[in-house]
Amino acid sequence: MGEIFNTLIAYGHSIDDIKWKYTIDQVYFFFEKCKKMELDSLRENAMVTANSMLLSTPVYDKRDVSKRRMAWEKFIQTLTWGSLEKKAHKKTVGDFKNMFSRVGLKVRQKKKDSDS
C-alpha cells in the first residue's frame, strides 16, 4: 500500500485524491500505468544508450557508416508520435494480404459454394 501511494504522489497525485476521490480500481490502475511508464522510460534509455554507443564506435567501411546512420535514423523515427499511431493501427485483412504479397506469397480467396 505504501509503495502504491508513494508512487502516485511522486507522479503528482494528491494524497486526498488517492484517499477520497479515486476508487480502489482507479488507484491500482494509475499505479500500474505509472510503473509501466517507468519501465518504458528505462527501456528507451537502454536503447538510446546502446544505439549511441554503436554510432560512436569507429568504423572503417563507408557502407557500415551509412548502414549505421540509417539504423540510427530508423530508431529515432520510432520515437515519434507518427510511428506510435502506426503501431496502434489495427491491421485489416487487406493489410495482411498486402504484406504477404510483398514477400511473394500468393493469397488466394476462399471459393464460395455458389462459385463451384
Add this chain to the structure above:
Amino acid sequence: MPKKKSDEEIIFPEITIDGTTVKPWGFGALFELSDSLEKILDKVEEKNLVEEIESGFLTNITLARLFTIANKEVLRIIAYTVACDQDDVKGWEMDKGVKIATVIYNQNKETIVGALKNALGSPTQEKKTTKKNKKDGEHKP
C-alpha cells in the same frame, strides 16, 4: 475468476439511478465503512449467508434478509456511498433502494468478498490446503 475490467469501466465507474449517482468505494471510504462492514459480515456469518454473499450474485431475497439482519449498517453504507442523508435514503421508494443497494454490492463485491474471505478464511484455500496435505501424505513413507 472475476472478469477483468476494461480501462473505460475503471475510469468511468459511476452509475446513475433515478438521479442518484453511485461510485465504487475508495480507500478512504473503505476505512470509514470498515466498522459497519465488519458488523454486517459478523451477522452474515451468524445467519449462514456467507456462500450467497461470496457467490457474487445477490438475489433480492438475500438483499431483503441483509436489510432485516443489519438495517442500521446497510443504511449507513448506502447513505455514505451516495453521499446522502440517512433520512433521505429512508424516504426512497423500495425499488430505488433495492437497485442502488445491488449496484453498491456489484461495484464493491471484490472488496466485500475479500473482506469476508479474510475474516473467515477462504473455503477454496482450505480445500487446496487439504488436497496439498493429502498429496504430501502420499509421498511420505
